[in-house]
Amino acid sequence: MASSSRRRRLxxxxxxxxxxxxxxVLRSRWxxxxxxxxxxxxxxxxxxxxxxxxAQASVEPERIYITxxxxxxxxDYIYGNLTESMDTLLISELVSVTHEE
Numbered sequence: 001m002a003s004s005s006r007r008r009r010l011x012x013x014x015x016x017x018x019x020x021x022x023x024x025v026l027r028s029r030w031x032x033x034x035x036x037x038x039x040x041x042x043x044x045x046x047x048x049x050x051x052x053x054x055a056q057a058s059v060e061p062e063r064i065y066i067t068x069x070x071x072x073x074x075x076d077y078i079y080g081n082l083t084e085s086m087d088t089l090l091i092s093e094l095v096s097v098t099h100e101e
Contacts, residue, residue: 061092067099 025031066082068075083094 061090063093064091065095065097067097
């Protein structure tokens with residue numbers, strides 16, 4: 001029983017302390033503004049920073065120059081697979097060049 005009454009006393013003290021803190025915050029306009037406005041600015045700057053980091057990490061598609069010197073079936077097969085999976089490999093343009101160029 002002593003522990004349950006002690007818990008109630010702690011709970012009452014905690015509620016009293018919370019009420020006191022809320023009253024002091026509501027009395028001061030600057031504290032109230034600080035509790036509302038400062039997190040908004042902090043989250044805005046955090047979002048801008050994370051957007052910048054993710055933008056730097058993204059990879060742009062590239063133009064690829066390829067020369068197929070294989071006269072057999074495998075060269076055409078690999079070239080065909082490259083053209084089919086250009087989006088996956090982040091290839092914007094696949095340029096076929098000859099050895100003389």
